[in-house]
Amino acid sequence: MFAILEHLFDTIAGHGILLLNSWECLMEEQIYTVSEIARRLKVKEKTVRNWIHSGDLVAIYLGKEYRIRESSLQDFIRRREQQRNEGPPT
Numbered sequence: 001m002f003a004i005l006e007h008l009f010d011t012i013a014g015h016g017i018l019l020l021n022s023w024e025c026l027m028e029e030q031i032y033t034v035s036e037i038a039r040r041l042k043v044k045e046k047t048v049r050n051w052i053h054s055g056d057l058v059a060i061y062l063g064k065e066y067r068i069r070e071s072s073l074q075d076f077i078r079r080r081e082q083q084r085n086e087g088p089p090t
Contacts, residue, residue, distance in 0.1 A: 029069055029070045029071060030069070030070040031060070031067045031068070031069055031070070032067065032068045032069075032070070032073065033065065033066070033067065033068075034048045034049060034052075034059075034065070034066050034068070037057075037068050037073065040073075048068075049066070051076070052066055052068075056076060056079075057072065057073070057076045058072040058075070058076075059072070
């Protein structure tokens with residue numbers, strides 16, 4: 001499986017899903033599952049998956065499940081806060 005991961009590096013257009021080129025990339029920072037993110041942000045798992053599929057939240061597709069890096073989660077939260085602070089266009 002590791003050999004396959006080493007050869008898979010691409011972003012699937014429009015989905016925000018990152019396929020890693022090496023297993024070591026996963027070990028550099030905290031990684032969360034969709035359910036962990038949902039619990040942490042107090043939303044449904046479907047909401048997290050919708051964010052991933054829309055490209056708002058970047059996820060790693062590993063095996064049959066998504067994984068979200070801590071840095072991707074922080075970027076997502078930062079962007080959402082900026083949008084909220086900017087308010088609707090006038």
